[in-house]
Amino acid sequence: MTRKIAAAAVLCLMVGVAFTRVGAQSAGRAPASGPTFSKDVAPIFYRHCTNCHRPGEVAPMSLLTFQDARPWAKSIATRVSKGTMPPWHADPAHGEFLNDRRLSETDKNTIVAWANADAPEGSPTDLPPMPTYSSEWLMGQPDAVFSMQEDYPIPAAGTVAYQYFLVPTNLTEDKWIQAMEVRAGDPAILHHVIVYARGPQPAPPPPTPAPGQPRPAPLFQFAEGTTSIPAGQTGGPPLPPEQRKPLGPNDRPAPRPMGPPVGGFAPGQFTRVYQEGTALKLVAGSTLIFQMHYTPNGKATTDRTRIALRFAPRKPQTEVRIASLVNGGLHIPPGAADHRVDAEMTIGQDVTMWSMLPHTHVRGKRWEYQVTYPDGRTETVLSVPNYDFNWQTDYVFKQPLKFPKGTKVHATAWYDNSTANKANPDPAQDVWWGDQTWEEMMYTGLTFSIDATPATPTAGQEK
Ligand code: HEC
Known part of the structure; x- marks a missing residue:
């Protein structure tokens, strides 16, 4: 909030x-x-x-x-x-x-x-019977609750860099996340949480293809110039050591590796329920990493945020995953009232798209998503004319979208860096990609599943 x-x-x-x-x-x-x-x-x-x-x-x-x-x-x-x-x-x-x-x-x-x-x-x-809310969680009774392990101090003023908290799950078997919810320790200062799950063994590097064999195409290929998040920023490569800010006593820096994201929460979006038959995998022995963005609001406080999970009773038919589409190269000139930023990717495998979550900071005003299918048809799949930073919504498609290999997904966001934008912290600033609310992002969280199950090798191919 x-x-x-x-x-x-x-x-x-x-x-x-x-x-x-x-x-x-x-x-x-x-x-x-x-x-x-x-x-x-x-x-x-x-x-x-x-x-x-x-x-x-x-x-x-x-x-x-x-x-x-x-x-x-x-x-x-x-x-x-x-x-x-x-x-x-x-x-x-x-x-x-x-x-x-x-x-x-x-x-x-x-x-x-x-x-x-x-x-x-x-x-x-x-009067009809008043609804009963079974517990403090909107999702009802959770199967597991994971909490930050400290009351983290937030100063009254200043900027707090993203902080990272490791929360061991102690899960002894793989679980399938059906629903997730976040409960802020102090909602007044919590800008967002992204939860990553790092498995007990860091992911092995992709296999090197045999000489002369083509490399496997990535699932998502981004359009030229739209993907690179500047070094040191969210999702970007680490800064070279000499450029890194010295850590303060209260800094909880990003651990590496992080593992894939399993959920994101921002104002207006505190719960995510995956449809029947779909769920997100949480590997046994995972450590959750809470990426916390705090925005001091004039009163020193502490925060200990928790997340609740409900698990699917069994392995779902469909495993959903989370990916993102970003343009880290955005630059919004001072005073620009309707500045456009684009991002595009081509999908390298048949996928089903379950939801899209547009995210900018306070200068963002409007979003649009167009897809171009391999047969040349184009379609606007989501338009958010009144984007409001206070209400981050993961738009869950009633009929999940089928994107055959080769489909292009094009995102456009418009920003208002003028005085007409009441939320604008400083219309005189050049604005670039950055973690903080007065900087900007052009980020879309995508929930998708891969359609074609890879063929199981036959006995004869095994060596
Ligand atoms: C997803 C959560 C959510 C739902 C659902 C919701 N509200 Fe709200 N409502 C809020 C929040 C948060 C605020 C305060 C922030 C704001 O004004 O936007 C609010 C503010 C309001 C206000 C303004 C209060 C004032 O300051 O005058 C009214 C009126 C209101 N809601 C009515 C409703 C009604 C009626 C419904 C159902 C038909 C509804 N809301 C559904 C979250 C919600």
Whole structure:
């Protein structure tokens, strides 16, 4: 969660207290004919709002009961009719998504009509059973929880470089991750977490092809000039020793090797559930590496973040993996209001694409993804016209996309480095790729699976 949401949360709570008294007085006064909370509105809130709007959750106020919701009726009507709540930023014209949070027109109309009629309670006997949340985790009861092993101190001010925490899993057998969730120790200062899993044995180097044999083509081949992340930055090669910053006593530097990423969490995206029949492999004996990005917010604090996992009961039909598409060479000039950055890759094997997670920092305003299939057809598979840094969404395709070998995936992001962008920390700056929020990224997390299972060698070929 970011500073903006945290600050909004504090403000809303205060406003909420003030309104509650007014709300309590006017409760239950409206005509019985229109929609009431108990009969019409509560079922919608329970389905679409209370996973976030309940005590202890990410949203600033609870919407579980009439008493909770009544003071917010006006704001609810505004947000719901504008479509800014529930939060969703993709253009419905392109693609359908499993995790689409949007309300139907009927539900919107019901909520707005209720709010406009002085938000009546109706008869409490109409109230459907309140949803029960089985534990503190949104996913329900997890199979395993892994925690950072220290309360890491965050200063009140300044910049904190990415920090890395090793968390042994002590798993004695391979597991298949069906769902993952992160719970920040202190949500106010946590910008993002990426979790990597390093197996007990570092991955062996790829086999050297026999003389005269072609090298196997990589799964993803990036377009010229779009992949290289500058040395020392996320995912980039290490800096030469003489350029490395000396480590402070509280620095937890990146271990090498890291192992593949198994999940990423940023504001708005704290849970990831993989569809039935698909899961992500976690090898026995893995050590999780939490890459933590902290943003000090004026108050010294500590953080001990945890992740929860739910495992698939057995090896899934399909193993999903995570990869990325980036353009590390971005440069946004000062004041540019609509600066475009592209990244492209060609896929070297038949794959199924399950989801895409666009990520920029606060200057990012819009994203678009176009694919060109080997037969020349092009298609916009995802468009995010209202990209919002506070809501990072992994867009999960309702119908996973089939990308035959040779498919080109082209990502475009637009940035607003002008004064018109209220979140812009400094419109006078040249902006380059960098870890920190005032720097930028052009990063897409991709969840995919490989379609063709490699042929098993026959006995005759074994030596
Ligand atoms: C994925 C989590 C999530 C869901 C689902 C969600 N909200 Fe929110 N909501 C938030 C967060 C976080 C905030 C505070 C940040 C902001 O305003 O964007 C918020 C803010 C609001 C506000 C503004 C409060 C104010 O300050 O006036 C309203 C109103 C609201 N939500 C209503 C709803 C309603 C109604 C639904 C369901 C139809 C809903 N939300 C679904 C997370 C959520």
